[in-house]
Amino acid sequence: MSQSKIIGAVEIGTAKTVVLVGELVGDSTCNIIGKGACSSQGIKKGEVHDFKAASNCTHAAILAAEKSAQVTIDSIYLAQTGRHLKGSFNRGMAQVSSSHNIVGRQDIERAVEDAKCKQLPVERVYIHHIRNPFYLDGQQVDEPLHMEGSRLEVGYWSVHGSERKLSDQIRVINAFGLNVEDMIISSIAAGSMVTEESEKQAGVLVLDIGCGTTDYVVYKDGYIVQTGVIPVGGDHLTNDLSIGLRVNRKHAEYLKLNYGHALVNKKARDEKVWLIGDFTIGDRNLPRFAICQILNARLEELFKIVKKELGRLGTRDYLPAGVKLVGGTSQLPGIDLLAGEALNLEASLGRSPDWVQEGLRGPDYSTALGLLHYALTGHQDGDVQQTSSKGLLRKVARMLNLNFS
């Protein structure tokens, strides 16, 4: 058993903090041996808003997970979201140096260095450098080493975030006495679970509509070409309802879950729903039409923003596999229809693959599962694209970790 390592995958979400415990055996197997969840507090729009409350619920979730697995976690893989995460596409270029025009190892290194060299403003750190395909004299190649050409180009999708916001989350874990092994942005974690290799090759958009944020990732030719966070989620739906119908949040949430629909049904114009439904004082009936109107307006705007963010990548030709919706808000009835219409893509609800245990297949766990998947693939030395920048990533996490000795 000396080879096995116990890792915890933690997603501090706006609605729920989810922890999965995985046992890494050797380099190829990860057994999920425990899980824990706790409803979140002190998190708004994916960012730590109240440190103490956030710590308490995260610690409760980790404890529950450790208890269910009856082990102690060695280190944590942490999912990251929040509007402070930004991404940019950087290109690097190198002229092939050898006289035979054969690409050598140092040419690749130079191109990669060139792409990663963009300096960030103070207080911002890179989280991921995700490599996109190499181009040799304009031709896309997967592995340029020993190929012939004169000009080698490479693109990187680099994700960076605010150092302070990132360390907020890391400190939550540190306060429990654990170190953060690595951070992965939520969209990539969720995306890796709900898409198949063929879809990634063809081109697919994964939209994780959570409680506080909407995270998206675009795959094309098997590479991650764009990621992003839009700080709008289920909380906004609830807040809109609460303001529009002038009810409190609790009731707004209830109305959203029970009577919400993403599409406005013109026929159901006169349908009324009860706010509480048990004839208590203060109970009143509300038009369902109004509920759907408010939800529809918000979601349609959200999809419009996504479409705008994607730009030329958001077309049907570029993304033949369409859009996959995951996250808590994707459970709203009719949301797939609206997404398909607003984004003009094939829309479907994302599902975790069949090998995942029944109880973990729900949208709650897809990000945490993705983290474990990432932890596993990160330990292999194979050429998995999203882990190609492993070394730097580690450094970031280590840099932000507080010292515990």
Add this chain to the structure above:
Amino acid sequence: MQGDNFNKPDTMFTGNLSGEPIRVKIIGVGGAGTNAIDRLKLSDLTEVHLASVNTDMQALANSLVSEKIMIGRGVTRGMGTGGEIALGRDAVEADRPALEKLVNGCDLVFIVAGLGGGTGSGAAPLIAELAAAQGALTIAFTMLPFTFEGGRRKKAADEAMGLLRKSCDAVIPLPNDVLLQTEGDEATVLDAFGMADDWIRRAIQSICAMLLKTGLINQDFSSLKQVFVERGGKTVFSLGYANGENAVQQALDDLLLCPLLHIQEYSKKADNLLVQITGGTDLTMGKVNQIMATVSEKLGCRDNIVMGATIDESRTNSVEIVVIGTTVLSKKSNYEKPPAAAVSHNSDEPLVLDEPEQAEALGKTPAPPEDFTRSRYEVHESKLKKKKQQANLFDQNEFMFLSEEEQRGFFDNTERNLYDGEDLDVPTYLRRGIKINLKE
């Protein structure tokens, strides 16, 4: 004999009674302001003077108001500003003497302007400044542009709001986005603007009625000034009206459902509150008490409330409540505390605490790990405060009322969520002008 006594101008009686009347002037600035003034029909308040100020000669010529001031003839040649704020400002500067004369000697000046255009945004702040400079209590009603009118107008309106807040005693914004909500599906543009006019009318009428009419509970000008002691803060403004058997309760419900209470331009809590209740002859002290208790509880103000109640014989069985509140910037911490704390709070002690001190005071109740937090990064006080209110929130959940925390809007103390110049935390339906019809 007696008659003679009264007719003589220099007896002690008449000399005392007539005194100096309070001079109230309502000034409409710019196109929207002028239009609003034209439609303003104040019932039986002859003491109030109306005036229009505009750069557009044509619009001014059509105005029904007696006192019209054309500004910037040399700047715009009487053709309006075409949305140029700088032109609006220049026009005021050019005609400063005329405007000084306009506000000269007024005790109470209401400025009604539509912000976002040239004259409204450019001229209104300067007129407010002039009025305030000569000592008038200045209250501005500003109509804010629809979101779909674009970012430029919104930016102009925001800037003008900032300037107005500096010089006015109170600024009451009426966002057009919200106006649209209050009307039904079939409402025309005219109806929506009519609604704004109606709100302005009711607010002005209430304040004037309080001052000029003798009421059940009478208030004078000095006590009105008490409400507006400090400038620059956000305001609270809400109207409620109902008639029928259960008018008091319904008017209160209407007041608390007023969409203006639920948007971010307004504060949810006030430090100083002006409450004017107008009712028929059946308005009893008991009803007044019920209204005051609810209003002060919901708006979190206990210390400084100025209340007036007037009787209007024609309004039997109906109640109208108008609430205008101001917040004091330096005391912000005061009203964010839960009411329980506010009661026991000694208002004499200094209210502005140093941040670390306050954090300590509030952080004492939870367990010690707080120190760990503070040692590395200072935690914003709002985060600590929220924790304390949590306990309060759970108590409230037992009942079916809006709890304090919930009323304040969920995203209030998070960063603004800007995307393409729009704040995404504001409900989309409001920004897109989609009407939500709650009543059929």
